[in-house]
Amino acid sequence: MVSVARRPRPLPRAAARPPRVPAVRHLGPNWYACVMGTAVVASAGAGLPLRLPGPRAALTAVWAASALLLLTLLAARALHWCHHRDQARAHLLDPAVAPFHGCLSMALLAVGGGALSAGRDLLGPHAAVVAGAALFAAGTVVGLAAAVAVPYLMTVHHRVTPRQATPVWLLPLVAPMVSAATGPRLVPLLPPGQARATLLVACLALFGLSLLATLLMLPLVFARLLTGGPLPLALTPTLFLVLGPLGQSATAAGAFADAAPGVVPGLRDTGLGALAVVYGVPVMGFALLWLALATAHVVRARRRGMRFAMTWWSFTFPVGTCVTGAGALARHTGLAVCGALALALYAVLVAAWAVAARHTVRGVLSGALLAGPAPAPRGPRPATARTR
Numbered sequence: 001m002v003s004v005a006r007r008p009r010p011l012p013r014a015a016a017r018p019p020r021v022p023a024v025r026h027l028g029p030n031w032y033a034c035v036m037g038t039a040v041v042a043s044a045g046a047g048l049p050l051r052l053p054g055p056r057a058a059l060t061a062v063w064a065a066s067a068l069l070l071l072t073l074l075a076a077r078a079l080h081w082c083h084h085r086d087q088a089r090a091h092l093l094d095p096a097v098a099p100f101h102g103c104l105s106m107a108l109l110a111v112g113g114g115a116l117s118a119g120r121d122l123l124g125p126h127a128a129v130v131a132g133a134a135l136f137a138a139g140t141v142v143g144l145a146a147a148v149a150v151p152y153l154m155t156v157h158h159r160v161t162p163r164q165a166t167p168v169w170l171l172p173l174v175a176p177m178v179s180a181a182t183g184p185r186l187v188p189l190l191p192p193g194q195a196r197a198t199l200l201v202a203c204l205a206l207f208g209l210s211l212l213a214t215l216l217m218l219p220l221v222f223a224r225l226l227t228g229g230p231l232p233l234a235l236t237p238t239l240f241l242v243l244g245p246l247g248q249s250a251t252a253a254g255a256f257a258d259a260a261p262g263v264v265p266g267l268r269d270t271g272l273g274a275l276a277v278v279y280g281v282p283v284m285g286f287a288l289l290w291l292a293l294a295t296a297h298v299v300r301a302r303r304r305g306m307r308f309a310m311t312w313w314s315f316t317f318p319v320g321t322c323v324t325g326a327g328a329l330a331r332h333t334g335l336a337v338c339g340a341l342a343l344a345l346y347a348v349l350v351a352a353w354a355v356a357a358r359h360t361v362r363g364v365l366s367g368a369l370l371a372g373p374a375p376a377p378r379g380p381r382p383a384t385a386r387t388r
Contacts (some may be wrong), residue, residue: 023370024080025087030310031073032103034360037316039066039110041353042118044323044346049330049339056121063111063118070111077104095158098150102172105143108135109175110317113182129189136182140206143175147213165224166231167241167314169217174244177210179203181252181324184259197264200256207252214245236301239294240314246287247321250280254328276332284329284341287322308359310369315352323349 042063046056081088091097112135120128150172154160183203190196221242230236257276298306323345330338363369 024076025084026370027073027076027080028091028097028100029077029103030097030100030313031077032070032100032107033310033313033317034357035066035070035073035107036103036110037313037320037353037356038062038069039107039114040317040320040323041349042066043110043114044320044327044349046114046117047324047327048342048346049327050343056118059118060121063114064122066114067111067119070107073107092153093157095154095160095164096168098153098158099168099171101150102143102146102175105139105146105175106171106178106317108139108142109178109182112136112139113178113185116185129186132182133186133189136179136186140176140179140183143172143179146172147176147209162220162224163228165220166235167221167238168235169221170214170241170245173210173213173217174241174248175210176206177214177245177248177252180207180210181248181255181321184252184255187259187263192262200259200263203252204256207249207256210245211249218242218245230297230300233301233304233306234309234311236297236306237309237311237314239297240291240318242290242294243287243318243322246283246290247318247323247325250276250283250287250325251321251328253279254325254332257332273332276328280325280329280332284322284325287325291319291322308363310360312352312356312359316349316356319345319349319352 042059045059045062092101112132115123115128115135116132119131123131154169180203183199183206187196187200187203190199225231231239253272253276257273260272323342326338326342326345329335330342360369
């Protein structure tokens with residue numbers, strides 16, 4: 001018998017062409033929290049009512065790091081959508097991951113706001129304004145889209161239950177508030193008249209949009225804690241996310257009062273100045289109450305074995321918004337205690353950022369943070385003397 005050499009069968013397409021860029025397959029939108037937390041260290045430090053000893057160049061360097069990190073993550077997330085669309089769609093349909101899509105908007109806005117303060121020395125005044133305005137526009141559009149799309153997905157596709165409520169649900173709703181707090185810095189840079197008035201009124205609308213949506217969502221989160229018990233250990237740091245809309249709204253109220261004089265003829269400047277105090281003081285009081293409650297939960301979780309996760313970045317940006325909120329109160333009340341509160345919260349922010357950044361760098365270098373979830377066991381394990 002004559003043996004005929006058979007041509008080897010071609011490998012299946014999936015095996016012949018493995019997925020490209022596998023390192024970004026599990027890179028979710030929550031990674032933008034690194035950008036937010038880094039940028040707020042620079043912008044909050046630049047806006048402190050009392051100047052800290054040390055070179056201003058350090059804040060500029062931190063802002064530059066946040067800008068570089070933003071560019072890196074934008075490129076990595078683009079690769080994620082190009083080469084792992086199935087995973088990207090799965091993130092949108094996952095009720096635990098979808099709310100993090102609001103982080104992109106806040107990352108753009110945080111870096112843009114930092115460009116107007118800490119980034120001026122590096123970019124120059126004109127380039128800083130251009131970068132800040134461009135990032136503000138992009139971040140606002142993305143934030144409004146997330147504020148509509150994510151709740152739509154939650155109501156139509158996710159089928160969530162009250163026991164699944166976590167502070168993560170607030171993320172797409174806070175993004176417009178970040179725009180409201182950042183936009184007033186651009187008001188004096190526009191031509192007098194309609195342009196300035198339109199931007200200021202638009203920021204007020206964004207303020208109301210985010211505030212009312214947060215007031216609808218926050219009771220669900222608090223009710224979940226009271227009726228369902230503490231959050232899982234890995235999610236416990238997300239309790240700090242509640243500070244985001246609180247501190248950012250106090251910051252926005254102060255920013256309105258700073259930008260309002262002479263902008264809208266029918267809007268009294270003294271009224272917005274009073275709003276910054278009458279609104280900001282009670283809200284910051286509640287923020288301090290929630291900070292104490294969230295800290296107690298984190299201490300409890302840490303004692304029960306809570307390990308580092310990307311949720312630890314929740315300790316950074318929300319606390320940074322409270323720094324800027326306390327700074328706004330210091331400007332409009334003249335009280336030294338508000339300035340001291342801003343300094344104390346800034347010390348907490350820097351310490352939290354250093355811890356989260358160190359663990360993140362270590363996790364990236366080891367590959368642990370970019371690895372996918374462990375596969376579930378396929379079947380029951382055989383009974384042994386140890387498992388019986």
